Amino acid sequence: MDTETLLSNYACRGLFDDDKVTLSFWEVDRTVVGGVVPISTAVKLPAPGYLACRYFCQRRELGVMNLGGAGRVVLDGEEFALTLRDTLYVGRGTREVSFQSDDPSDPARFYLLSYPAHAEYPSMLVEASTIEPLELGSPDDCNERLLYKMICPGVVDSCQLVMGFTQLKTGSVWNTMPPHTHERRSEVYLYFGMEEGKAVFHMMGDPKETRHMILRNYEAALSPIWSIHSGVGVGSYSFVWGMGGENQEFTDMDGVAVDELR
Known part of the structure; x- marks a missing residue:
């Protein structure tokens, strides 16, 4: 593989867009990598067609790490506050996931990583x-x-x-x-x-x-x-x-x- 072929197969770039969830699917272990920088509004996690699901976590678990300013993740109406490097585990069966920043001038930057899940475990916030x-x-x-x-x-x-x-x-x-x-x-x-x-x-x-x-x-x-x-x-x-x-x-x-x- 030359440089461009390597990058196109094994690199994820452009993950963090303002007010938009960007997701990248990798067939190895059915991995989903993503990111979002909520600025002006709460941003909802979509259910992409390639997962054939009604909602993203129907059959998946999700890790969310904040790499920016203070923000919040809302899971089925329950709010979790994340500061820099705090990490939220989102369990299978969670229907609605949305992301918000506390201060648009210093927005949160949420990194997302997800895999299929065979069982439901409770969502949990881990503070760095x-x-x-x-x-x-x-x-x-x-x-x-x-x-x-x-x-x-x-x-x-x-x-x-x-x-x-x-x-x-x-x-x-x-x-x-x-x-x-x-x-x-x-x-x-x-x-x-x-x-x-x-x-x-x-x-x-x-x-x-x-x-x-x-x-x-x-x-x-x-x-x-x-x-x-x-x-x-x-x-x-x-x-x-x-x-x-x-x-x-x-x-x-x-x-x-x-x-x-x-």
């Missing part, structure tokens, strides 16, 4: 301030980072969805290095927190046939089960990670040593 992060990496390896598990076993009951975010410390540029694959689930990375003119070189592909995509602020990478997923930034950044598939155990991964990469 309540999560104790895992400290990973080291300064010597340029990958010192804080990992926040927002939707995962022990925090929120879900069918497939596992979701959180990672914040790199000052001076560190590598995420998830050494890399890994996981045969039992796919993953989506959404990069954020980048300044204008900065980018991340997202590494992907079979460990012995690696490729890269250059991604910028609020752009996502789709990572199939056979692909590594790592990246290096030319400045500070964070990323949302989310997974769906057969296993929710965070440590279920197949490591790849750096000297095995090609």
Whole structure:
């Protein structure tokens, strides 16, 4: 694949439009990735035809993370307030989902990730301030980072969805290095927190046939089960990670040593 073919198959760009929900369907694990920036009005989550559903969460669960100003998500009339990096789990069977910003001059920016669900679990708000992060990496390896598990076993009951975010410390540029694959689930990375003119070189592909995509602020990478997923930034950044598939155990991964990469 050349650059444009890689990007057209494995990158999600243009997810965040004002007053509009943008959704992208990926056939791997029937993933839906989306975003919305509500400005002047409440924006409702549609039910796209390719899901063949009466309402979006008829047979699906949904994770919503706020990457902007304060906002609210309303689920069947129940309101949840989300500040920066707060995450809402939306359970199967929720009929109406809408998004609002508290201040149009500093709007919320809601990132959406959804997978099919085989059972109904209650919707639940997870505030980022309540999560104790895992400290990973080291300064010597340029990958010192804080990992926040927002939707995962022990925090929120879900069918497939596992979701959180990672914040790199000052001076560190590598995420998830050494890399890994996981045969039992796919993953989506959404990069954020980048300044204008900065980018991340997202590494992907079979460990012995690696490729890269250059991604910028609020752009996502789709990572199939056979692909590594790592990246290096030319400045500070964070990323949302989310997974769906057969296993929710965070440590279920197949490591790849750096000297095995090609």
